[in-house]
Amino acid sequence: MDMRFSPEELAFRDEVREFIASNYPQELKGGARRSRGEMSKEDILRWHRILYKKGWIVPHWPVEYGGTGWTITQRYIWNEENARAETSPLLPFGLSMVGPVIYTFGNEEQKKRFLPGILSGDDWWCQGYSEPGSGSDLASLRTKAVRAKSEKDGDHYIVNGGKTWTTLAQFADWMFCLVRTDPNAKAQEGISFLLIDMKTPGITVRPIITMDGAHEVNEVFLEDVKVPVENLIGEENKGWTYAKFLLGNERSGIAGVARSKKAIERLKNIANAELIDGAPLMKTDEFSRKVAELEIDLSALEVTELRTLAAESKGRGPGPEASILKIKGTEIQQRITELAVEAVGNYAMVQAPRMEATGNEFVPGPDYSTGTAQDYFNMRKTSIYGGSNEIQHNIIAKMVLGL
Amino acid sequence: MDFSFTEEQTLLRNTVQSLLADKYDFDTRRKVTKTAEGWRPEIWAQFAELGLLAAPFSEELGGLGGGPIENMIVMEEFGRHLVVEPYVETVVIAGGFLREGGTKEQQEALIPGIVGGETVWAFAYAEPQGRYNLADLTTTAKKDGSGYTINGYKAVVLGAPWAQKLIVTARTSGGQRDRDGVSVFIVDKSAAGVSTRDYPTVDGRRASEITFENVKVGADALIGAEGKGLALVEKITDEAIAALSAEAIGCMKELNTATVEYCKTRKQFGVPIGKFQVLQHRMVDMFMAHEQSVSMTYMVNLKLGESDVERTKAAAGAKVQIGKAGRFVGQQAVQLHGGMGMTDELNVGHYFKRLTMIDTQFGNVDHQLKRYSEAA
Numbered sequence: 001m002d003m004r005f006s007p008e009e010l011a012f013r014d015e016v017r018e019f020i021a022s023n024y025p026q027e028l029k030g031g032a033r034r035s036r037g038e039m040s041k042e043d044i045l046r047w048h049r050i051l052y053k054k055g056w057i058v059p060h061w062p063v064e065y066g067g068t069g070w071t072i073t074q075r076y077i078w079n080e081e082n083a084r085a086e087t088s089p090l091l092p093f094g095l096s097m098v099g100p101v102i103y104t105f106g107n108e109e110q111k112k113r114f115l116p117g118i119l120s121g122d123d124w125w126c127q128g129y130s131e132p133g134s135g136s137d138l139a140s141l142r143t144k145a146v147r148a149k150s151e152k153d154g155d156h157y158i159v160n161g162g163k164t165w166t167t168l169a170q171f172a173d174w175m176f177c178l179v180r181t182d183p184n185a186k187a188q189e190g191i192s193f194l195l196i197d198m199k200t201p202g203i204t205v206r207p208i209i210t211m212d213g214a215h216e217v218n219e220v221f222l223e224d225v226k227v228p229v230e231n232l233i234g235e236e237n238k239g240w241t242y243a244k245f246l247l248g249n250e251r252s253g254i255a256g257v258a259r260s261k262k263a264i265e266r267l268k269n270i271a272n273a274e275l276i277d278g279a280p281l282m283k284t285d286e287f288s289r290k291v292a293e294l295e296i297d298l299s300a301l302e303v304t305e306l307r308t309l310a311a312e313s314k315g316r317g318p319g320p321e322a323s324i325l326k327i328k329g330t331e332i333q334q335r336i337t338e339l340a341v342e343a344v345g346n347y348a349m350v351q352a353p354r355m356e357a358t359g360n361e362f363v364p365g366p367d368y369s370t371g372t373a374q375d376y377f378n379m380r381k382t383s384i385y386g387g388s389n390e391i392q393h394n395i396i397a398k399m400v401l402g403l
Numbered sequence: 404m405d406f407s408f409t410e411e412q413t414l415l416r417n418t419v420q421s422l423l424a425d426k427y428d429f430d431t432r433r434k435v436t437k438t439a440e441g442w443r444p445e446i447w448a449q450f451a452e453l454g455l456l457a458a459p460f461s462e463e464l465g466g467l468g469g470g471p472i473e474n475m476i477v478m479e480e481f482g483r484h485l486v487v488e489p490y491v492e493t494v495v496i497a498g499g500f501l502r503e504g505g506t507k508e509q510q511e512a513l514i515p516g517i518v519g520g521e522t523v524w525a526f527a528y529a530e531p532q533g534r535y536n537l538a539d540l541t542t543t544a545k546k547d548g549s550g551y552t553i554n555g556y557k558a559v560v561l562g563a564p565w566a567q568k569l570i571v572t573a574r575t576s577g578g579q580r581d582r583d584g585v586s587v588f589i590v591d592k593s594a595a596g597v598s599t600r601d602y603p604t605v606d607g608r609r610a611s612e613i614t615f616e617n618v619k620v621g622a623d624a625l626i627g628a629e630g631k632g633l634a635l636v637e638k639i640t641d642e643a644i645a646a647l648s649a650e651a652i653g654c655m656k657e658l659n660t661a662t663v664e665y666c667k668t669r670k671q672f673g674v675p676i677g678k679f680q681v682l683q684h685r686m687v688d689m690f691m692a693h694e695q696s697v698s699m700t701y702m703v704n705l706k707l708g709e710s711d712v713e714r715t716k717a718a719a720g721a722k723v724q725i726g727k728a729g730r731f732v733g734q735q736a737v738q739l740h741g742g743m744g745m746t747d748e749l750n751v752g753h754y755f756k757r758l759t760m761i762d763t764q765f766g767n768v769d770h771q772l773k774r775y776s777e778a779a
Contacts, residue, residue, distance in 0.1 A: 130742070133670075134671075135671065135741050135742065136671050136672075136676075136741070137671035137672045137673075140671070140672075164742065165742045208746055208748070209746065209747040209748070210745045210746060210747060210752075211745060211746065211747050211752030211753065211755070211756060212605075213747070217742075217745075274534065275532055275534065276534055276536070277536055277539065277580055278532075278539075278579075278580070281534075284769075286769050286772070286773075287769065338730075341759065341763070342767055342769065345534045345535065345763065345767075346529050346534070346535075346558055346559040346763065347531075347558065347559060348605075348759075348760075348763050349559050349561075349604040349605060349606070349610065349760055349763060349764075350559070350602060350604060350605070350610075351602070351603040351604055351605045361602070362600050362601070362602050363602065364558065364559070364600065364602060364612045365531070365558070365559075366531075373605045373756075373759060373760075374605060376759070377605070377752065377755070377756060377759075380734065380737050380738070380744075380745060380755075381742075381745050383738060384737075384738060384741050384742055384744070384745065385742075388738075388741065389738075390679075390681060390682070393681070
């Protein structure tokens with residue numbers, strides 16, 4: 001056991017730090033703090049395209065598909081450095097979700113067709129999982145795909161139904177979608193994994209505005225949407241296996257340790273600037289202890305994540321333990337925003353302009369207070385999405401503890 | 404020992420309930436908060452017509468002879484409907500300052516405007532450096548002939564965009580955080596030298612940043628004795644805390660009802676999710692948090708007339724309870740509603756946002772814990 005970096009690893013850290021410093025667009029500074037619901041499509045993609053050019057877009061993929069071949073430690077350093085520089089987070093839908101599904105379960109044709117667009121950022125993906133009636137009980141999903149054949153369209157599926165909470169579907173070119181292909185099989189056994197071109201006739205995207213005022217999620221309606229059978233991943237009715245594989249990946253990425261470290265640093269800056277009777281809030285026992293508690297929780301999570309990654313590199317996992325990362329990671333992210341609201345005091349009440357902002361709105365208070373409460377409200381989603389934290393507890397209870 | 408309401412109080416509650424049921428459904432509220440104005444003067448006029456704005460004033464002052472319990476009833480119902488109109492600022496705070504500290508002339512001149520719904524007030528007390536310390540003031544009022552000249556800056560003045568008159572705290576003597584030397588003034592928002600910049604708040608209200616630049620007021624603008632205003636400010640903010648506590652229990656009640664109802668009807672894994680014990684216990688905790696908050700709200704409203712120490716402990720205690728309970732109930736109501744709880748379309752998030760801001764108003768849990776422990 002050794003938790004220190006080797007000289008080679010330190011050199012690697014300097015290299016990536018220098019790369020980020022000289023290549024991350026100045027105009028996007030602070031991008032990590034902006035909700036994606038208020039950024040343009042091109043802004044969200046800027047950093048993606050730069051990393052693609054450099055060949056660093058998917059360090060976690062196998063080298064043959066575009067991975068960097070970095071060790072676990074190097075990937076850890078890479079994430080740390082990105083968080084440190086507050087680069088805008090990359091969208092996970094292609095890079096961490098459907099990409100690995102395609103190179104693991106897709107055929108050669110599909111790999112050739114879809115992986116390049118995921119890597120370059122030319123294809124924007126969204127996730128068609130949840131439905132209005134199927135949230136935690138995802139396997140009860142009812143969007144239906146029926147096999148058909150016609151001269152004009154060849155072998156295809158006709159998809160009918162609807163998806164919801166579809167993040168950034170308003171920009172999406174493609175959706176990976178769970179559909180029911182066998183209505184008579186047991187819930188998990190009649191599901192297939194389809195790739196759907198969002199330009200196909202019959203697809204309607206309707207915005208859902210969240211309580212912080214952002215447009216990040218959508219409803220997607222599918223009405224007689226024709227999908228060629230070539231867009232089926234793996235075998236028909238085996239989609240649940242691929243879906244679970246994807247969720248496992250989603251869970252491990254969700255811990256957000258490096259980003260939380262940076263967020264705690266920012267929280268401390270706020271608490272050092274805010275005064276109570278002329279002295280910094282950070283110097284009060286009650287607040288500094290709350291921050292200390294957060295840091296300790298995060299340290300524990302960091303090492304837990306490293307242990308998980310180390311196990312993964314030996315070919316195990318991501319197993320059900322990944323649920324720990326999701327639960328603890330989101331609790332910490334939420335707690336940071338909660339304490340930020342406490343820290344800024346009265347200016348937490350200010351509604352920062354989100355949608356349809358003209359840029360001329362008057363926003364009072366110190367810069368660091370802007371949008372604090374909205375971030376807090378927005379982060380409540382993290383214990384709901386990606387399998388709610390209650391579901392994660394069930395997973396651990398069942399799969400790890402055998403209850 | 405009696406926790407029952409009088410016939411008149413029950414009647415008052417029924418009056419508020421039927422008005423709000425008729426005129427203040429959630430969709431209407433949501434639309435109104437998105438307009439440029441952000442509130443409905445015509446609803447305010449109806450509040451006046453129905454006597455709500457007169458409820459807590461004595462008959463002598465043109466009121467209906469009520470007090471804190473009447474405020475509590477009105478505010479609980481307002482909380483259930485997320486009323487944005489400035490009842491706390493106008494009736495509880497401005498009305499409270501005039502009742503407790505005003506001269507007969509001031510009361511006669513100004514209370515009828517409140518009761519009649521003609522004058523809306525806002526309370527300009529917070530300053531950027533002062534956080535929740537009511538005495539931490541850089542705004543000054545200097546003696547100027549028989550009157551005063553006010554200079555300074557006030558932050559997040561809730562309801563100010565709708566107000567004609569302001570209650571302003573300023574320092575007439577002493578150091579920046581001294582208890583002595585704080586004075587309270589009535590200032591017309593339209594007075595020369597008052598400038599405001601308005602903006603929306605996260606809970607669907609409006610606030611202003613207000614700059615006072617050589618604002619001249621007469622001797623009759625002073626409420627209470629010069630330099631001795633802090634005790635009065637503390638008393639009235641405690642009355643505001645009592646009213647906000649009532650608003651908070653109204654919010655929590657609605658969230659709990661909505662959450663239980665949702666968990667009974669929302670099915671996953673073939674059963675209503677309310678069948679899952681982990682969610683049942685969560686809802687029991689939410690229920691208890693609300694009940695404990697009701698108790699503290701009753702207590703603070705019943706103790707507003709007691710000694711400063713008793714009143715401070717009751718108000719700080721209530722604020723701690725509703726701060727903690729409001730956060731828990733709000734977060735869990737969102738959580739148990741799943742994605743729906745996150746939407747702007749559903750009222751759940753709006754109650755959660757309001758509860759969050761109630762914790763911030765007049766000092767959050769940490770501030771009130773400190774206040775409580777120092778008072779004891």
